[in-house]
Amino acid sequence: MLGPRDENGYANLDWSHMVPPEDIKTLENAPPVLHVGNQRMKQIGTLHTVGALNNQKVKLSGYVVPLESDDDGKMVEFFFVPFYGACIHVPPPPPNMLIHVKLVKGIDTPSLYSPFTLKGVLRTEVTQNAMAASAYDMVDASLGTYREADADADRLRQAFE
Template structure:
């Protein structure tokens, strides 16, 4: 009798698949508008949601990264390692007002020396050390109005509407851009 109970319990448990918990929360669905928007809905649309960098990677790429399937990092020689990963984006994070914590990697300055273009990356030293983060872990930013050069050692929030757009640069490729971005000091 015990054998049958144990066998039945094993069959029930074998049929249950538990999802892998990556610790990443999905963004809630965007609000659906029907008719006139109320003040509360308008405020919710304007309010940005904090985004985790891992939410910007497709699930299969995140799983591969967690398994350690990326290239072996070599800190010898004077050549930068090739960027790994893909330009695939995640639809759930696109066209949303978000803010993302990270660091600035300057790309271009205006004539007055102010910053006009940069890469926004998840950790300090990305794109300087080898290899650069995957393209879907980098946001390319072009500013319509240049800003004073931010401290590259300090974290910031980048806030705006995230878009999927491939940008190839000598330093690193990016899979995302941001529309109407604002760079603000990081406040936990």
């Protein structure tokens, strides 16, 4: 389920491994992701998680959907998602393919279309807001520049297009 750990103990995680086997059928019947229009589409899927991922140090590549900023305009809360534009004008990923992140210190809000690598301790923790629900969150999180060696975010992006 998890790839080999790096020198800091982080294991590569593939987004598809966050979905329990019984929920895979939901993904197979998901509506297509279309990057057109300006209406948000309904989120499908469940809050079921893979228990073995709870409290694991992981890293994965994906995209940022900003949620909250601090008084200085720095992003302090976001969803991390497997494809760009998620939750904005396309259907949100299933809750068990969304990670809710709160940063200790705010950062400049990144582009929605730029891939990043997220590292931290993954937890099975539900978050729900007006935008979407997530079945996972991450603590001790850091967001870094995506490098091809980190993961294959391009393959995942193409799978959702």
